Amino acid sequence: xxxxxxRHLQTVxxxxxxxxxxxxxxDVLYTLDVFQDxxxxxxxxxxxxLPPSVKDILGSLTVVSGQQALxxxxxxxxxxxxxxxxxxxxxxxRQLPGGACRVVGSSGFFTREEPKNS
Numbered sequence: 745x746x747x748x749x750x751r752h753l754q755t756v757x758x759x760x761x762x763x764x765x766x767x768x769x770x771d772v773l774y775t776l777d778v779f780q781d782x783x784x785x786x787x788x789x790x791x792x793x794l795p796p797s798v799k800d801i802l803g804s805l806t807v808v809s810g811q812q813a814l815x816x817x818x819x820x821x822x823x824x825x826x827x828x829x830x831x832x833x834x835x836x837x838r839q840l841p842g843g844a845c846r847v848v849g850s851s852g853f854f855t856r857e858e859p860k861n862s
Contacts, residue, residue: 753778753799758826762805765820770810774823776803776831776849801831801849813838814845829853 755777762770779800805823807814814821814835823831831853837846 747784749782749784751780751782753780756803756825759808760826761824762807762810762814763822763824764818768810770807770814772805772807772823774803774805774825776801776847799852801833801852803847804844805835805847806844819850823847825853829855 755775757775758773760772760774761768762772779802781800805814816835816838819834821833821835823833825831831849832851833847833849835845836848
């Protein structure tokens with residue numbers, strides 16, 4: 745028997761920039777939660793945890809300057825975080841309280857030197 749679970753790994757928040765390709769289109773406040781699913785095999789026998797799956801990144805963005813309405817399901821947006829990491833994302837819901845939009849990462853975090861994992 746195996747058990748599945750989900751771990752909350754971290755919350756990342758700050759001020760960042762949104763790009764469409766090379767064009768900077770907005771400055772935003774962001775809050776992102778990073779989750780990772782896992783499977784424990786043979787839990788009743790105390791077996792080890794299997795390797796974790798891909799991380800899911802979910803969160804919200806609030807535009808503070810620039811393009812006020814990020815396009816719903818536009819596939820080519822990239823968020824640059826305060827620490828320089830990048831995240832490709834998709835807007836999945838607009839008009840949350842306070843004008844925020846819900847986003848889902850379509851890649852893991854990466855830097856300009858690393859290839860994008862789509």
